[in-house]
Amino acid sequence: MHVLVIGAAGMVGRKLLDRIAAEEGILGGGIDTLTLVDVIEPAAPRTLAGISTTKAADLSDPGVAEKLIASRPDLIFHLAAIVSGEAEADFEKGYKVNLDGTRFLFEAIRLESAKAPYRPRVVFASSIAVFGTPFPDKIGDEFFTTPLTSYGTQKAISELLLSDYSRRGFFDGIGIRLPTICIRPGKPNKAASGFFSNILREPLAGQEAILPVDENVRHWFASPRSAVGFFVHAATLDLEKVGPRRNLSMPGLSALVGEEIAALKRVAGEKAVRLIRREPDATIQKIVAGWATDFDTRRAAALGFKAETVFDDIIKAHIEDELGGTL
Numbered sequence: 001m002h003v004l005v006i007g008a009a010g011m012v013g014r015k016l017l018d019r020i021a022a023e024e025g026i027l028g029g030g031i032d033t034l035t036l037v038d039v040i041e042p043a044a045p046r047t048l049a050g051i052s053t054t055k056a057a058d059l060s061d062p063g064v065a066e067k068l069i070a071s072r073p074d075l076i077f078h079l080a081a082i083v084s085g086e087a088e089a090d091f092e093k094g095y096k097v098n099l100d101g102t103r104f105l106f107e108a109i110r111l112e113s114a115k116a117p118y119r120p121r122v123v124f125a126s127s128i129a130v131f132g133t134p135f136p137d138k139i140g141d142e143f144f145t146t147p148l149t150s151y152g153t154q155k156a157i158s159e160l161l162l163s164d165y166s167r168r169g170f171f172d173g174i175g176i177r178l179p180t181i182c183i184r185p186g187k188p189n190k191a192a193s194g195f196f197s198n199i200l201r202e203p204l205a206g207q208e209a210i211l212p213v214d215e216n217v218r219h220w221f222a223s224p225r226s227a228v229g230f231f232v233h234a235a236t237l238d239l240e241k242v243g244p245r246r247n248l249s250m251p252g253l254s255a256l257v258g259e260e261i262a263a264l265k266r267v268a269g270e271k272a273v274r275l276i277r278r279e280p281d282a283t284i285q286k287i288v289a290g291w292a293t294d295f296d297t298r299r300a301a302a303l304g305f306k307a308e309t310v311f312d313d314i315i316k317a318h319i320e321d322e323l324g325g326t327l
Contacts, residue, residue, distance in 0.1 A: 002033040004068060006059055006105070007079030009038035011184055012125070015228045016077065021045035027075060028236040035073060038080065060101035065108035072118055075235055076171075078105060079125045083191035087151035088287065098154035106161055110170040122162070122173040123234045126247055128220055130156040130177065131292045138296040141249055148290035159247040166246050174234045175247035179222040179295075179307070182260075183318040192287040196221065199257070200264055200315060203272035204327065212281035215258035218293040222252040223317045226307040233304055241303060251307040253314070254294040263311040267319070268327055 003020075007013045017036070020026060034052040036042040037059070044052035057064045059080055080101060087094030102124070112118050129152030130145040145156045159175050166173040183204075184197040195212055196219060202209035222230075230250050242248070255263075265273045297305070308314050319325060 001027065001029045001031050001075060002035070002071065002073040003027065003031050004035045004037070004073035004076045005042075005079065006037050006068070006077065007081065007125070008036035008042035008054075009040050010079055011186065011224060012181070012227050012231070013038070013042065013077075013079050015224055016079075016231055017042075017045050017048070019228050019232060021047045026232055033071075033073075035068065035071070037068060058097075058101070059105060060096045062104075065101075065104040066111070069105070069108040069112045072112065072120070074120055076105075076109075076120055076122045077125075077231060077235075078102065078122060079231075081125065081155075083189055083194075084127075084129060084149060084151040084287070085192040085194070086190040087154065088149055088192070089190070091150060094150050094154055098151065099157055102158040103161060106165050106170070110165065110168075113170050119169065120171050121235060121239075122166075122171045123231055124158065124162050124173060124175045125231075126155045126159055126175040126177045127152065128177050128179060128249060128292050128295070130159060130247075133290050135292055138294050139249065139292050140296040141245060141247075141299050149287060163244065163246045167244060172239055173246055174237065174239060174242060176230050176234055177247060177249040178227055178230070179220040179250060179252035181224055181227050182221045182314055183322075184224065185318070185322045192284055193219070193291075195284065196257070196260070199276050200260060201318070203264060203275040204268055204315075204319065204323065206275070208275050208277055210279045211257070211276050212279060212284040213257060213288055214280075214285075215256065215261065217257045217288055218254060219257075219288070220252045220254055220292060220295055221311070221314060222250060222307040223314045225317045225321060226250075226252075229307075230305055237303060248300045248303070248305070249295050249297050251297045251301055251305055252295065253308050253311060255311050259311060263315055267312055267315045
């Protein structure tokens, strides 16, 4: 099986590769070719180096998608994107990367399938940002997508394209609407949601963190470990069971910022909590006010997708995966 990972240098991409390396056959069969692509050249896990090709390439540049698809990968993970805050700040870049790159990929597959029978599995990283206010108490998959950010709009358009290209038989696609992933390892990025991780990650490392919103802000979360699990499960899921509605909101945990902080105190103590500094940011507050807070994910759960149900477990997963299991 030939697996193509686009966005392989990102956080989820790296963790997905680590999971593939650690569990033979996890994607439903043996992998004989692994192509890893990102705007900076990704690194292949050591145990997969012998079957891996790594490339630095921008999917939104003309001709890149066609070259990647010419080798006819069987399974494609499309994880590449710029994040919400950056897409809002740079309108042209957001549409170029998040929409044009996605359409170029889908078109390359369609054109390749016209030459001879070819129908790969495409697993697409979407987002709960496709939804906008006003919200019901819990958002089901039937709720309409009216995003209130450029990032959410780009993802919503891509979801429609994925459904249509799948309906037409050009590929077999599934869109994974990720909750906000928390706790993201590494340094803060330009995502408007980044503070949800920052106020936990930095204090756990003994560093100060900025909280730009009120503690009564509620949001929808899952850990990086769960995010990888979503993509792995989507790669092998019988999509006949999914039906024509190919984009699914993933399970997660609805929590207040104050509940995040309370979980941090239970796991790491008052010393960690004291490292959080309140510094309101009107821009972040406005963006976050338009985000969904709770979901009805019975459909995804019935299909076998799973995530944490207690915020303490999200913090403990970060400690286990990033801090060696201890503080």
